Amino acid sequence: MAHARVGDSILDLALATGARSLFVVGTGKNVGKTVAMRAVYDAALARGIAPGLSSIGRDGEAVDAGDSGSKPRLFLRPGTIVATARDVLPSTPASEVVELSRLRTAAGTLAYARVRSGAYYELVGPPTASGMREVVETLLRHASYAMVDGAVDRVAALAGGGDAIVVATGAAAHATPDDALQEARALVARLTIRRYDGSDEVVRVDGALGAAAAAEFIRVRERRVILVRDATQVVLSGRSALTALERLRIRCEQELRVVAVTVSSAGRDGWFEPRSFVQEVARATGLPSFDVYTAERAS
Amino acid sequence: MKVRSLLDELSARALDAPWLLSALGPVSPYGERVFDTCVPFRPGEEVPAATRARRVAGIAEKLLPAALDAARETMRSVPDAGTAIARASMGDALSDANLLELLRYVDACLRLDTLTGDVPELDRVANEAVRAVLGTLERGRAGGFGFYLDDAFAADLAAARASLAQMQAEYDAVRGRSVAAAAQALGREISGTEFIVMREDLRGSLPAGVRVVREAPTYVLCEIDADDASLAALDRRERAAAEVAAAEAGVRTALSDVVRTHAAALDASMQAFGTNDVLVAAARFAQQYRCVVADVVARPVVSFEEGVYVPLARELEREGRSFTPIALQLEDSAVLTGPNMGGKSVALRTCGFIALCAALGVPVPAARATVGLFGEIVWLGAGTEGEGGLLSSFAREVVRLRDVMNRGRTPALALLDEFARTTTPREGRAIVVAVLASLREAGAIAFAATHLSGVAEGAGVRHFAVRGLRGIPERPATDDLHAALQTLAASMDYTIEEVREGQERSSDAIALASLLGLDSRVVEAAYRELRNPATWTP
Numbered sequence: 001m002a003h004a005r006v007g008d009s010i011l012d013l014a015l016a017t018g019a020r021s022l023f024v025v026g027t028g029k030n031v032g033k034t035v036a037m038r039a040v041y042d043a044a045l046a047r048g049i050a051p052g053l054s055s056i057g058r059d060g061e062a063v064d065a066g067d068s069g070s071k072p073r074l075f076l077r078p079g080t081i082v083a084t085a086r087d088v089l090p091s092t093p094a095s096e097v098v099e100l101s102r103l104r105t106a107a108g109t110l111a112y113a114r115v116r117s118g119a120y121y122e123l124v125g126p127p128t129a130s131g132m133r134e135v136v137e138t139l140l141r142h143a144s145y146a147m148v149d150g151a152v153d154r155v156a157a158l159a160g161g162g163d164a165i166v167v168a169t170g171a172a173a174h175a176t177p178d179d180a181l182q183e184a185r186a187l188v189a190r191l192t193i194r195r196y197d198g199s200d201e202v203v204r205v206d207g208a209l210g211a212a213a214a215a216e217f218i219r220v221r222e223r224r225v226i227l228v229r230d231a232t233q234v235v236l237s238g239r240s241a242l243t244a245l246e247r248l249r250i251r252c253e254q255e256l257r258v259v260a261v262t263v264s265s266a267g268r269d270g271w272f273e274p275r276s277f278v279q280e281v282a283r284a285t286g287l288p289s290f291d292v293y294t295a296e297r298a299s
Numbered sequence: 300m301k302v303r304s305l306l307d308e309l310s311a312r313a314l315d316a317p318w319l320l321s322a323l324g325p326v327s328p329y330g331e332r333v334f335d336t337c338v339p340f341r342p343g344e345e346v347p348a349a350t351r352a353r354r355v356a357g358i359a360e361k362l363l364p365a366a367l368d369a370a371r372e373t374m375r376s377v378p379d380a381g382t383a384i385a386r387a388s389m390g391d392a393l394s395d396a397n398l399l400e401l402l403r404y405v406d407a408c409l410r411l412d413t414l415t416g417d418v419p420e421l422d423r424v425a426n427e428a429v430r431a432v433l434g435t436l437e438r439g440r441a442g443g444f445g446f447y448l449d450d451a452f453a454a455d456l457a458a459a460r461a462s463l464a465q466m467q468a469e470y471d472a473v474r475g476r477s478v479a480a481a482a483q484a485l486g487r488e489i490s491g492t493e494f495i496v497m498r499e500d501l502r503g504s505l506p507a508g509v510r511v512v513r514e515a516p517t518y519v520l521c522e523i524d525a526d527d528a529s530l531a532a533l534d535r536r537e538r539a540a541a542e543v544a545a546a547e548a549g550v551r552t553a554l555s556d557v558v559r560t561h562a563a564a565l566d567a568s569m570q571a572f573g574t575n576d577v578l579v580a581a582a583r584f585a586q587q588y589r590c591v592v593a594d595v596v597a598r599p600v601v602s603f604e605e606g607v608y609v610p611l612a613r614e615l616e617r618e619g620r621s622f623t624p625i626a627l628q629l630e631d632s633a634v635l636t637g638p639n640m641g642g643k644s645v646a647l648r649t650c651g652f653i654a655l656c657a658a659l660g661v662p663v664p665a666a667r668a669t670v671g672l673f674g675e676i677v678w679l680g681a682g683t684e685g686e687g688g689l690l691s692s693f694a695r696e697v698v699r700l701r702d703v704m705n706r707g708r709t710p711a712l713a714l715l716d717e718f719a720r721t722t723t724p725r726e727g728r729a730i731v732v733a734v735l736a737s738l739r740e741a742g743a744i745a746f747a748a749t750h751l752s753g754v755a756e757g758a759g760v761r762h763f764a765v766r767g768l769r770g771i772p773e774r775p776a777t778d779d780l781h782a783a784l785q786t787l788a789a790s791m792d793y794t795i796e797e798v799r800e801g802q803e804r805s806s807d808a809i810a811l812a813s814l815l816g817l818d819s820r821v822v823e824a825a826y827r828e829l830r831n832p833a834t835w836t837p
Contacts, residue, residue, distance in 0.1 A: 003487040039490045086396040092544035093463065096447035097399045100378050111396050116447065117460060117543070118467050266495060271515045274495055293495040293520070295488045 004297035006262070006290045007043030010036070013259040013288060014164035021136050021163040024262075025150035025191075027183040028173020032264030035292045036168050037149045038074060044145055045077055052143030054083035054135050055123035056150050056157055057106070074123065076115045081143040083135045085124040086111035093117035098142055103131045112138060123149060129232075132157035158191075159232040164257050165191060169281065170264030170272075177272045181284050184261060186241040188285040191258045193231045196251035202227040208235045214244040222248060230254040261289040305339040305658055306676050309699070313678035313714075314651040315610035322584050322609075323577075323661065326371055328379035329569050330576025337577070339658040342597070342672045342710065349595040351660030356592045357420040358582035359662070367583050370414045374576045377407040384565050387558035392551045398436060399446035401558065405433040408568060411575065421578060422571040428564030435557045452550040459546045463539040470532040477523050481506050493522050581661045588612075590662030593653070594669040599710040599744045601650045602628040605666035608649040612664075620785065623793045624666070625649060627763070632735050632745040634755035635795070637765030638807035642793045643748035644681065646765070647714040650746055651676050654712050673744075674708030680716035680748075693721045700734065704741065713738050715747035724751055732757035755798070766792035768807045772814055783814050 014022045022040060024033045037053070044051045053076070076082065081098070082089075085107035089095055095113035103110040107124045115121070125135055125148070132148065139146040150157070158165060167188055174180035196202065202225045205213065209228050214236060217226060228234055230252045236244055244250065263281050265274035274294050282289035282298035289298045300320050302311060311317065325334050340348035362370070383397035393401075408425040415421045441447040450457035482489045484506035485496060495518045496505065505511070510524040525533065558565070584590070588609050605624035612622035625646055635643050656663040657670035679700055690698065696718060703711065718734065719727035728751040735758035738745040747754065755762030772790040774783075809829065813822040 005488050005490075007490055035491050042490060086394070089394075089396065091394065092547050093460070093540065094395055094448040094547050096441045096445050097395050098442060098445040100396060100399060100403070114445070117463055265518075266493075266513070266515070266520050271518075273517050274497065275517075291495070292491065293493065294497065294518075295490065295494065 003295050004290060005043070006036075006292050006295055006297070007039030007041070008046075009288070009297060010040050010166060010260050010262070010290065011043045011047075014040070014166075017164045017257045017259060019162055019164040019257060020140055020144070021146040021148065021161065022166065023148045023150050023158055023161075023163045024166045024168055025158070025187070026168040026170075026173070027180065027187055028169070030172035030264075030268065031168045031170035032262055032292050033149050033168045034074065035264065036166055036262040036290075037147050039292055040166075041076075041080075041147060044147075045080075049145050050079050050081070050143045052081035052083065052139030052146045053121075053123060054125040054132070054139060054146070054148050056125055056132055056148060057127060073120050075118060076121045077118050078115050080115040081112060081139055082115065082121055082123060083110060083112050083125055083139055084122065085109070088122045088124050089113055090119050090121065093119055095119075099138065101134075101138070103134060110135070112142060114142065129156035129159060133159075133161060136161060136163070156232050158256055159230050162257070164259045166260050166262060167191070167258060167285070167287075168262045168264070171267030171270050171277075172264065173267075175270075177277050177280065180263075180272070180277070181280055182242070183238055184281055185284040186236075186238050186245075188258055188261065188287060189245050190234050190236065190241050191231045191256050193228070193234065193245070193250055193252045193255070195255045196225060196227050196253060200225045200249070202251075205233070208233050209250070210235045211240055214240070214248065218244065218247050225249045225251050228252050231256050258287060261285050261287050263289060263291050264293060265291060266293060300334050300337045300659070302339055302655075302659075304341075305673070306655070307699075307702075310651075310676060310678040310714075313716075314648055314655060314676070316655060318610050319652070319655065319659075323580050323659065325573070325576035325580050326375040327377055327573065327576045328381065329377075329573035330374065330580070331573075332381075333570070333573035333577050337659075339655075340660055340672055342674055345595045345597050345672055348657060348660045348672060349592065352592045352595070352657070352662050354420045355578055355581040355585055355660070356590070356662045358418055358578055359586040359590075361418045361420070362415065362579075362582065364583075364586060366414060367579060367586065370411060370575075370579050371583065373407050373410045373414065374572070374579070378403050380404040380565075381569060384558060384562050384569070387555045388562035390559065391555065392548065393555045393558065394551075395446055395448055398439060398448075398551075398554060401432055402436045402440065402446050403444070404569075405429045405436070408572065409433070411572070415575070415579075421575045424568050424572045424575060426564055426568050428561035429568050431561055432558060432565065435554060448547055448550055452554070453546060456543075456546045456550060459539070459542040463536070463543045466532070466536040466539040470529070470536045473528045473532045474523070477508050477526060477529060481509050481523055485509075489523070493520055495520055585662040588664045590656070590664050591667060593657045593663045593665075595657055596669055596671050598630075599671045599673065599712070599742070600630045601654050601670055601712065601744070601746075602630065603649075603653055603663070603665040603668035603670075606649045606653055606668070607664040608645050608652055609664050610652075611645060611648070618781070620788060623788075625793060625795055627795055629744060629746055631760065632739045632743070632758070633747075633761040633763055634735070634758070635746065635748045635763045635765070636750065636755075636798070637795075638767040638791075639811050640787060641765035641767050641791060641807075643765060644716050646795060647678075647716055647746055647748055651678065651712065651714050671710070673710055673712045675703065675706065675711040676714070677703050677711060678714045678716065679703070680718040681720065691721070693719065704737070707741070709742045711738070711741070711743035713743050713745040715745060715749075717749055718747060720750070727751055728754055728757065735760055762798040763795050764798045766794045766796060768792070768810060771810045774814055774816075780815070783816065787811070787814055 024037045026033045085105040087108040097113050099112040101110040103126045105124045136146045169180050169184040204227045263278045265272045278289050278291045279298045378400040380400040383400050408429045412425045438451045439446045439449050497518045508524050509521050511519050513520040604626040615622050653663045719730045731754050735745050768790050772786045809825045
């Protein structure tokens with residue numbers, strides 16, 4: 001177990017993929033997505049990279065709009081670009097409003113703003129996958145690197161983006177470390193489905209591969225490669241995802257780039273033993289894993 | 300645009316009115332507001348209807364397609380500043396996003412006036428209020444398309460912001476020292492607000508300045524405590540932030556006051572902007588489909604040369620085929636007969652479409668046209684299936700006809716497409732004759748396409764017919780439907796001409812069935828049956 005500069009390490013892994021955008025997706029609510037993104041954000045700023053930030057859904061508010069619990073806040077520095085609902089932009093200190101969008105969010109229409117003076121910001125992005133792709137594209141017109149705080153398992157927005165992906169998991173969303181491990185392993189396995197190499201006979205699935213279709217393939221002992229457009233089309237989670245991925249030869253046309261897992265051992269109502277948890281996550285997913293609270297890395 | 304006063308839903312669908320309204324649709328929120336209030340011109344409003352159509356045609360004539368597209372693009376990309384102006388007029392302070400909307404709007408006004416400067420049919424939208432707002436907001440222009448409450452707006456703003464930046468830097472430095480000291484003592488990075496220290500790593504107690512948030516058996520969740528120096532720096536920063544907030548609020552209030560002062564004139568500008576958007580959309584339609592200004596007259600008439608039913612023409616064009624324009628002079632009720640697939644329904648639709656365009660005050664798709672304004676345009680008969688629940692096709696037609704007669708919106712243009720086709724020919728003919736007479740008596744023009752014999756004579760109205768096939772076309776070698784339709788189109792003479800009394804016309808139905816690939820044995824049997832005088836009933 002080694003201490004690490006978590007934000008720097010994840011940023012290095014993300015930049016190594018050549019992607020200009022990073023999505024943090026989680027296995028549940030309050031698993032440390034915002035904390036992970038903030039660490040990478042700080043690292044990017046320290047390197048002089050102008051970051052652009054948004055969120056699928058709502059992040060950065062002082063309390064969780066869903067359950068009234070306290071949330072990590074986002075203090076953003078000058079030069080940062082945000083894509084957020086215009087009605088939640090802080091009125092003071094003023095931001096430079098660089099663009100107005102007709103995209104809708106849960107808190108009204110979206111605006112792009114450049115932070116001129118440091119302040120706390122709330123990020124409320126569009127809930128749709130296509131809307132988020134548009135946001136990332138627009139952010140990259142104004143910033144050199146885009147980061148998106150994902151909502152719970154909203155992986156559809158990853159389709160066709162070529163982003164680097166960080167998976168977050170933690171004690172807040174799961175009753176036991178085993179549950180959290182299984183969900184993290186399933187999500188990573190799903191997002192890292194290998195590209196079809198063209199060598200075997202395929203059954204092409206147009207659209208989503210859900211539980212019913214996967215069960216039918218298993219029932220008929222399908223041996224051909226089951227080809228989906230990308231991993232976001234596999235709409236399975238937890239044990240059913242792991243079973244389907246073990247028993248079927250699921251491949252995709254476009255691979256996604258999952259670079260790391262972050263863990264948050266401290267939940268609001270429970271906790272996991274941090275060191276063993278991050279080690280188990282690294283072992284189960286085969287990815288560099290970071291505890292954003294202990295600043296430790298396991299590989 | 301609300302057309303329900305002129306067309307019921309089924310008639311609107313039969314005449315592709317939704318497509319027409321979409322083609323005439325504006326692109327800006329200002330245009331949408333104006334378009335939403337538009338209604339068709341009513342009988343008696345012939346002069347304003349023709350005036351508007353001439354205005355549209357004038358725009359289409361003076362602006363090249365590229366200029367029209369550029370004007371549309373300018374209008375499409377402009378945000379809606381209506382709410383901002385309304386809020387300012389209520390005395391609210393506008394947000395920076397509102398101020399950007401206004402800036403983008405006044406920019407669009409100037410650009411639109413530049414693009415359309417040579418077109419007297421379009422009102423200027425950049426009035427004095429627009430220029431005043433532009434002059435006021437110009438200092439906030441940032442990066443070409445953005446807005447920032449710039450230091451130049453107020454003398455105290457720059458100083459307040461500089462002070463805040465300095466206080467923030469001081470707080471960051473003080474806080475940073477505390478974090479660095481704790482990180483050094485713990486031998487690790489501290490990046491977030493909260494962090495975990497493992498008990499097994501602790502030698503003695505936590506470093507000074509580190510506060511426990513929560514304890515767990517193997518670790519403690521901590522945060523950096525705010526010491527006196529941090530709290531003092533934070534207090535100074537908060538006071539500086541309050542000064543910035545006050546200065547910014549003052550600027551926003553002053554800018555909002557300027558908008559409030561000019562609210563009425565800005566509202567007039569937005570109205571003109573919306574009207575121009577609607578007119579430009581109509582001009583684009585007129586240009587695209589080579590429309591002309593109809594002579595709009597105060598009597599029920601639909602008369603045109605080279606009339607085109609645009610929705611079908613577009614569909615044919617997509618398939619590599621072309622629409623054959625038609626001519627018609629409908630000054631009273633009339634009957635239209637002719638072969639299957641000879642364009643009877645299309646002729647009715649063309650009449651309705653041209654009458655609809657005239658009622659909307661736009662040029663019509665024809666080379667020449669004289670059109671009256673109608674109280675109602677109604678489509679009865681084929682093409683309105685699928686509605687009416689448990690009613691039969693015949694019952695649905697009768698119920699709709701009853702409703703039209705009860706509404707009594709005169710004069711009506713009634714387009715009857717094979718009305719009463721689902722009952723016996725004898726009674727069907729009797730009904731159509733009676734309906735034509737009744738509608739005529741009520742001042743309507745009824746135009747009835749039918750295969751029933753003797754309707755025109757019975758009703759005492761003019762009889763038009765589609766000329767039909769020039770000969771029996773060769774059946775294509777394969778069952779390719781597309782090739783059959785091409786052959787049919789090449790063989791069909793779609794000309795509509797008046798039929799003298801006693802002239803009989805063939806429906807060409809058996810020849811068409813053969814062309815469309817019906818088994819040749821069936822076709823032969825049909826011809827034999829047709830020639831058998833013993834079974835023929837007039």
